Amino acid sequence: MTDSPPVVTDTDMGIDTTVLNTADTDKVPVGARFTVAGETAAAVHLVTARTNAGAGGVNAKQSVGIDDATSSGHLHLTWGGNTTGTIASDATAATVKTALVAMDDGYTVDDWDVTGGPGPTADWVVEFKGVLGAAPQVLMVGDGSALVGGTTVVVIATTQAGVLPSATTNIGFTPELGAGTYVENGVVTFLPQQLDIKVGDGNITYTEHMTHEYLLDRGDLDTVREGNQVPMDVKMEAVYEHITQGTSEPVSPMDALKGVGGAAEWVSASSDLCEPYAIDLIVLHTPPCGTSENERTTFPDFRADTKEVNFKDATISVTGKCNVTEPTVERDVD
Numbered sequence: 140m141t142d143s144p145p146v147v148t149d150t151d152m153g154i155d156t157t158v159l160n161t162a163d164t165d166k167v168p169v170g171a172r173f174t175v176a177g178e179t180a181a182a183v184h185l186v187t188a189r190t191n192a193g194a195g196g197v198n199a200k201q202s203v204g205i206d207d208a209t210s211s212g213h214l215h216l217t218w219g220g221n222t223t224g225t226i227a228s229d230a231t232a233a234t235v236k237t238a239l240v241a242m243d244d245g246y247t248v249d250d251w252d253v254t255g256g257p258g259p260t261a262d263w264v265v266e267f268k269g270v271l272g273a274a275p276q277v278l279m280v281g282d283g284s285a286l287v288g289g290t291t292v293v294v295i296a297t298t299q300a301g302v303l304p305s306a307t308t309n310i311g312f313t314p315e316l317g318a319g320t321y322v323e324n325g326v327v328t329f330l331p332q333q334l335d336i337k338v339g340d341g342n343i344t345y346t347e348h349m350t351h352e353y354l355l356d357r358g359d360l361d362t363v364r365e366g367n368q369v370p371m372d373v374k375m376e377a378v379y380e381h382i383t384q385g386t387s388e389p390v391s392p393m394d395a396l397k398g399v400g401g402a403a404e405w406v407s408a409s410s411d412l413c414e415p416y417a418i419d420l421i422v423l424h425t426p427p428c429g430t431s432e433n434e435r436t437t438f439p440d441f442r443a444d445t446k447e448v449n450f451k452d453a454t455i456s457v458t459g460k461c462n463v464t465e466p467t468v469e470r471d472v473d
Contacts, residue, residue: 170390172330173312178319183330188311196273199301200266203235203281205259207289214293215282218242228286232256235263245413246271259289264298275301331419332405336392341376341454343422345438347465348372370460373420373438379453392455396443409440409462417442417462437467 171186203216205228213225216239223238230238236253240246250269255262267276281293350366379392394400398407398416409417420438443459 171332174328174330175316175319175321176326176328177321178317180317182314182317184312184314184316186310186312196304197299197302198266198268198272199274199276199297200264200299201276201279202255202262202264202294202296202298203258203279204262204294205283205286205289206292206294208260210259210283210286210289210291212286212288214286216293217280217282218277222282225285228259229257230263232263235265239265262294266299267301273301273304275303331408332390332402336375336377340378343373343375343420345374345466346372349464368464370462371438371464371466372458372460373441374456374458375420376454376456379448379455392457393446393448396446396457415442420461433471435469437469439463439467 172183173186174181174183205214211228213227215225216223216235218239219242221242223242226235226238232253232255235256236248236251239251239253240248247269250267250271252266252268253263254266255264265279267274278297279295281295283291283293285291286293348369348371350369352364352366353360354362354364356362390402391400394402395405395418398405405418406412407414407416408419409415417440420441422436422438424434424436426432438461440462441459442462443457445456445458447456448454449456
């Protein structure tokens, strides 16, 4: 099981052979593997430690108020190209937060916080948190055209500017960086995180689906054309004791399948990060008759639909689908 590799750029290569500085703080888990451009004897290095040596960022905060305490009715807030539903002029902070979360913008309750209010006598203060935190944010826009009884002006101001983290993440790794020709801003390529599973007494099966439409000519069979594509089904069964980490991080199969726990920092194998989390399943068949018979089968963009763990038999069983119609098969591989 693997996730897709992030690529970062180092700005201080060759200074220390065991420490690398990178600003990509949340994509470099302990156990990550990487290669460094320019290394003469190209090696795969393993991240053994990660420390944050600098200061964190500051969340942006914006106040939202109504210019006339006698106003009633409702207003709307717009941010990031999305607009909230109606917000009553006397709404509580919790109601304003609910309206912000409900915007179709992909953010959750962890990304917003609202205090103050209720309006119109007191301002609400919106804090950008979570994935929106520690960064500058554009000013929200208020629409007070539905306010009545006073002015219809919604006043929004920045009360705390968002600031990006100034920290540098230092990662220790092994083996040490070897001899090579290194350049400023050279590329460090992180390889996919992985979990190795020996199928052993288990099995992996997959089903390809092909649909056809049979067209008639005055009631008689005439021609055939392909129907809609259908995602491939994959089922994996394995003995739990034969599972090992391809890297040193504490990752369980369920972590890898769901992108949580030890795999919380894994990057989805899908090229579209707005899609649900996915992994690549890679099956390497190595019969004892020479490498020319080796075969690698890749099931890309796999998402598990069911996950079953049997503690008595020490087995796991996973079924799901790939967002492709067939796997990729390579033969004569190492």
